[in-house]
Amino acid sequence: MKAIYRLLLLITTLVIGCADSNTSSNSEVAEINPETYWGESPWPEIRKKRIGQLLPKALKAANVDCWLVICRENNNDPMADHIGGENAGGTAVFLFYNDDAGFHSKVFSPSGEATALDDLDIHDEVVSVERGTSAVNMAVDFIKEKDFRTIAVNSSDSNSVADGLSYTQRQNLEQLLGENAKRLVSSTDVVYEWLSIKLPEEVEILRRAAQLTADWQIEAYKQVVPGQSTDADIAKFLNQKMAEYGVKDGWAPDQNPNVNSGADRGHSHATDKVIMPGDVIQIDFGIKVYDRWVSDIQRFAYVLKDGETKAPKDILHYWESGKAGNRAALAAMKPGVKGVDVDRAQRVLMEKAGSDYVMWSTGHPVGYVAHDVGPNLGGSQASHVRPASEKLIKEGMTFAFDGFHAWKLENGGVKTISVEEMAVVKKDGAEYLIAPQEDLILISSKN
Incomplete structure (x- = not known):
């Protein structure tokens, strides 16, 4: 049915x-x-599988014995819904650890929420904490009993989703741990290793979202009437598609989609600029499906001038240059390669093709948010290299990445073609999630 x-x-x-x-x-x-x-969201089963299969490996990769997350009502930890703590009322403590017997997840939950949490069946044990008793106290007693050498907590100066532990929570935890407080470490590496890898089921969801994202952009270009349509009209059409399909914005609604037929505006909103013959139009667009997974795809079009049946040679050169850079980045995107090296692979082609400098990174992880946790694909021509650019690419990571070509417009502005596609890293290399854009979309100036 x-x-x-x-x-x-x-x-x-x-x-x-x-x-x-x-x-x-x-x-x-x-x-x-x-x-x-x-259909029904697959997140509950995927989350359970991620905790059971991927989190033990993340703890080992981060060289951490135990990861502690404190969840609470109204000001919850950013990682709460990844571990089942999104419905926390009173303070609950989630512990994940490896020992000689294997991997374990243990939760100390207020009695009012413990039954429902246990019903999720994603944790080995849910300990019901009676009113008047501190879940943190009970968790600390257990930690001391287990004598963990390293205890990761969500305090991070580089990753916002690994920085959910408040100052007062940290103070209380350290006081209770006493001498063992010196064993606390940041969960930055644990969260990085865990969230940066996507299960095959998640990749398929991202693939489907990417296809819709690209299809709608192509459909939007068919609505354009040169000399009448504006960038904002295209954005309005795509917003309508999102509403029809019940999906959300991939990032801030005011800047999604970013439609631009003029000079570069960076991350921006679509304006009332009228689309004219000779314009190169950029759509940077992403959707969120199941209120969880995010796409990020760009598609480009050229508006033919009177008498033109194809784009002029200079525009075709810019397009082919950007496309070549994107293909070079994909070819370099293999397990064991650093993010900065993927950036360098396409920058070499940019220089040969005569592109102006582009400040943006070649790419970024994409999945739970548009700019997700994982290696940054940039830094080879920056004044400084982001730490994440030095991270190694691994199988199961998903990226949105560009091939660039920038040139100066007659009005003094700069225009950049950024051929953005999505890919997943496999054992022997990366593959596109959907068929990449091969040719500029051509828009006739005749009604």
């Missing part, structure tokens, strides 16, 4: 997509049922 619903939805979507955007009625939009299209 679900398959029939999805087929009907696909047919409905195609009909709406072919209709003029100005004639789409509210009733048509209402017919789209996001729950039918996406």
Whole structure:
């Protein structure tokens, strides 16, 4: 039955997509049922699998015996929903550790939430903490009993999602640990090693999100009427598609999508600039599916001038240069390679092609957020190298990455083609999540 619903939805979507955007009625939009299209969120099972399969390896890679996370109501830890602590009321302590018997997860939870947490069946043990008793005290007693050498806590100066432990929580924890407080270390490496790797099931979700992201951009270009349509019109069309399919913005709504047919504006909102013949149009767009996984894809178009049947030689050169850089970056993206080396691989081609300098990194991890945890693909031509650029690429990592070419416009501004695709790293190299853009999309100036 679900398959029939999805087929009907696909047919409905195609009909709406072919209709003029100005004639789409509210009733048509209402017919789209996001729950039918996406189905039930797979996150609960994926989260359980990530904790059981990937977290033990992350602890070992970070050389940490135990990871402690404190969750609470209203001002929760950024890692809460990754470990099952998103519904915490009173203070709860989550412990993850390796010992001679293997990997374990143990939670000290207030009695009011313990039953529901135990029902999730993602932890080995949920200890119910009675009212008037401190979950932190009980966790510290257990830590002392186990005599862990290193205890990672969420205090980090480089990773915001690994920096959820408040100052007062840290003070209380150190006081209770006493001499053992010197064994506390940052969870930066644990969180990095864990979140940077995606399960195959997650990669498939990202693949599907990336395809929708690219398809909608191509559909948006078909709506453009040179001399009338604005960058903001394209953004409005894509916002409507997100609403129809029940997905969210991949990043800040005010800047998603970033549509730009003029000079570079960096990370920006779409303006009321009118799209004209001779313009190169950039769409930088991402969606969030299941309220969890994020895509980040760019597609480029050229608006033909009167008498043109293809883009002029200089524009084609810029496009092919950017595309070549993207392909070079993909070829360099292998397990054991540093992020900075992927950046260098495409920068060499940029220089040969005569590109102006581009300040952006070649790429970044993408998954739970647009700029996710993992190696940064940049730094080879920067005044300083980000620490994450020196990290090694590993199998299971997912990236959004560009091939660049920048040139000066007649008005003195700079325009950059940034051929952005998404890829997953496999054992022997990286592969695109979806078919990459091979040619500039051409928009006729004739109505």
